[in-house]
Structure formats: C-alpha cells, structure tokens
Amino acid sequence: MTVTIIGTGLIGCSLANRLKETGFAKKIIGLDNKPQNIQTALSLGWIDESLDLDEAIKQSELIVIAIPVDATLQLLPGLLSKLDKQVLMDVGSTKEIICRSVINNIKRGRFVATHPMWGTEKNGPEAVVKDAFEGRVAVICDKDKTDADALQLIEKLYKAIGMQLVYMESGVHDVHAAYVSHISHIASYALSLTVLEKEKEEDAIFELASGGFESTVRLAKSNPAMWVPILMQNKENVLDVLNEHIVQLRKIKSCLEKDNFTYLQELMENANKIKRILK
C-alpha cells in the first residue's frame, strides 16, 4: 500500500523505514515543512517521493502525522475533513487534547489516535534507527471512536513493526505519560541546567562524567520544539507529577541537612523497588 508520512523527522522516517522493510508499505510519500528534511529523507531512501498534501492524500490508503503535537493540533481537524476512505493516524506523545479536537468531526471514524512508546533524544531524518519500535508498546486511544477497518489497519501496522498493543482512554494515557515519560524529560533538562550552572569548568564535566551522569542527562539533549508543546498540552498532569518530584527531592535534602541517614537509607531502599518493575 501507499503511505503518506507528514513529518520526515526521526519518528516519521524511522517508521517509514520499518514499513518498507516489513513489506507493510510499498511506497512512502513524505511531506515536511522543512525542505531540508525532505531532501535528506529522499537521499537516504526513507521516502520515495514528496507531493503536495492533496495529491498525497489521493494516492494513499494511510496517512501518518509525525510532527510536534502543537502542529498536529492545527493540522488534524482540517486534514481529517478532507479524507475519503483513507485512514489517518497520529503518533504524538499527548492524546487527550488531540482526540478532543476531532470529537465531532464527521470523519472521526477514519482517525486512529496512537502513541508508539519509542524515541531517542536525537531528531531529524539522519537520526533514523534501524530497529526502531521493535519490542516496545504502542498505545491506541479511544478505539471505540474509530471505524473497525481503520482500527484493524493500524493494529496490523504496529504488529508488523514488532510492537505490542495497549488500549487506553486518551485522558488516562496522558496521566500515565506524565509519570513514565514527561517527568523524566523535565528531570533530565533540570539536571543539565543544574550542572551547567554550577560546574563552570566544562573540562571537568567532560573528563569526569561517568556513565551514570550520561544516562540521566541524555534526555536533556531532546528537541525543545517537540517537548515544549508536549508539556504544554499535558500541563495539568505534568505539574501534578512535578510537584511530587520536588517533594521527594526535598525529603532527600532534609535528610542530608539533618544528618538523618536512617531515613535516607529508607528512601533509597524504597526507590530500589523500581527494580521489581524494570529489570
């Protein structure tokens, strides 16, 4: 089948690659408002051609939106209205506002709201990862709002690229996403700012940074153009988790200030329980 991917960045092109590789798509049409991204995606072979949007829709059975969530919100309602029998899917990190924006759209049934839980801190078509998505979870939201054939197509797509499916109400998705993804990015951005603020000797960071620092600060390299809109759209949930995170840091701070090492030990032992969940 022919698939149009709107947004030829890391996610769009990594998906394009897997869809071709697995035989799910025969042809990929790529669109991007950055001509440079199109050019790179073409030259690296991630997409077969670029067309204008109307022509791309006409030629495709499936259209994938893989752009920042603020741009998705602007594009989605109008794009959905233009569809005939095509299926439209997004891959954004927030789901509630996106789903709400098309709730009364006459073509709502052609839209499948999804969030494949995969990514890296890099961006752009040159950052494509070959075995992207494999073994990770893809969340499909508000599936009862979607036509049966559209849902089936997207289920088939995610299974083809090796993902496990989880179904969730879009509001519930955003709560969980705040806990297991968005707060990690905030913590990592803040850690980077802390170290850059306090450690003026960049040579010392470079020389002394151990693997532990590298892994906690990795997400701080992520693209603000992608992450500002995510945090903005999921503001209430994110603030709730962020407040809790500051409370937990204050507890550790208080232990150190009061030499309460028994309680510090207890806090760390509690934190160790994450081992039960993540091996």
Place this chain on the structure above:
Amino acid sequence: MTVTIIGTGLIGCSLANRLKETGFAKKIIGLDNKPQNIQTALSLGWIDESLDLDEAIKQSELIVIAIPVDATLQLLPGLLSKLDKQVLMDVGSTKEIICRSVINNIKRGRFVATHPMWGTEKNGPEAVVKDAFEGRVAVICDKDKTDADALQLIEKLYKAIGMQLVYMESGVHDVHAAYVSHISHIASYALSLTVLEKEKEEDAIFELASGGFESTVRLAKSNPAMWVPILMQNKENVLDVLNEHIVQLRKIKSCLEKDNFTYLQELMENANKIKRILK
C-alpha cells in the same frame, strides 16, 4: 605481583578480573566481611584465595580498598599503619574526608587516594563487567602526599586497565563529583520515588516505560549501603548542587504554571548545551 583486594563486590572483582587479564597481577587475594561474597568471587574465579588481613598484607605488594566509603574511613588509618613497603590504594567516590583521616599517618606516603570513574547500578561479585574501567577517567588525589614509587605503581595499574589519569586536590574532586555523579543519583532516586508514589498501577509503568524513563531511573537501582555514606561524606557539596537542582525544577514549574512557553523553550535550549560537552 600479588594484589589483595578488600571488598569483593562489583568494583573489587571487576578490578581483580582486569588486573589478571592484563597481566598486572599474578595472584589476587580477596577479603570481604560477607562470606557469601568471598565464596562467589572464588567460584567465579575473580580471586585466587582468601586469607586473614595480616597474612594478606604480608604476601602482597599492593592492597586495594574497594568497600563503602564509611567502612573505608574506619579501616584505612589502622591498615595504613600496619604496612611495611606495600602500596595501599582506595577507589571510593569521596576523597576529602578519606585523605584527611590519614594526613598525619606516618605511612601516608604509601597511600594513593583514587577514584576510577566507572560503575553500574548493580552490586556484588556476580555483577562483574568484563571490560570495566576501559576508556574512563581515574582521578588521583593529593599526589604530592604520596611516595613517588607508590604513585608510579598506581599510574601503571590504571594505564594497564585502559584508564586516563587526571590529578586533583581531594577537596576539588569532591566538588566535581557532587556535580557529575552524586546529583545524578539523587535525581534518579527521587524520580523513582515520584513515579512509585504517583503511579499506583505498576502494570502501566511496566508496559509504558520507554527507554527514556529507563535510562533516567536506572541509577535508582543503586545500592543504598554504598550511596548513603557517599552523600553523607560529601554532604556540603551535594546540598549545594541539590539546592540548585530544585531551583531549576521550580523554574520549569513556574513556566508551566504561567504558560510561559517562551522561557520554557529558552531553558530547554540552554539544557541542550550539554551536547557540546557530552556527545
């Protein structure tokens, strides 16, 4: 040469393995106050035998202390006084208090205070990593307090296992260690506590946790018996950095509360600058 390693955990045994592999040591004597660790280290071949401390000292040219920093502080002065010509080295994550504890010791020259910047969140002799230490930095502190031959031996050791040497005053080491290592552990422990507190649905964490969450929370699996004493000994520096970290998180929080997405973007772009230092 014969090397005694006190503490047959992750660091001690990973070092034992590399010293044998590179031919630096011909025989490794291992000591540990946990009989189980000795037994495992023997059965996995990380150490050749276990002796009582006095006998081990007598047979060795080099003794390595690889135990939690609170235990190091208790053991070091007495152990150093017992030495004849042997060299004694520690590998702990704090350096100032350790060095201060032996400043007037008659055998001070035989001691080399070091911190190889390598580790994982695991512990125990079963967690040994084969290419441990390779390509990382080893810090040697207060080298002017050390006899020339002792210093040379330790420099040779670290070079043999593929580490780059950096020299630092012990107090300066502790400031940098707070920035590039200790705060990462605190952030990660606090992130784990946050998510465990807020996210009661463990299945959701397990299913939805993406690579980003896994990498930021990895250090929260670290052993409290090792980390409480480190934070305790480096309390002043750690509190200084922790306060700054809370300030940075509050800035992000305030941006979200006030819908100040321009400043949020600016903060994230600043955080991105860590890319200049860490590729």
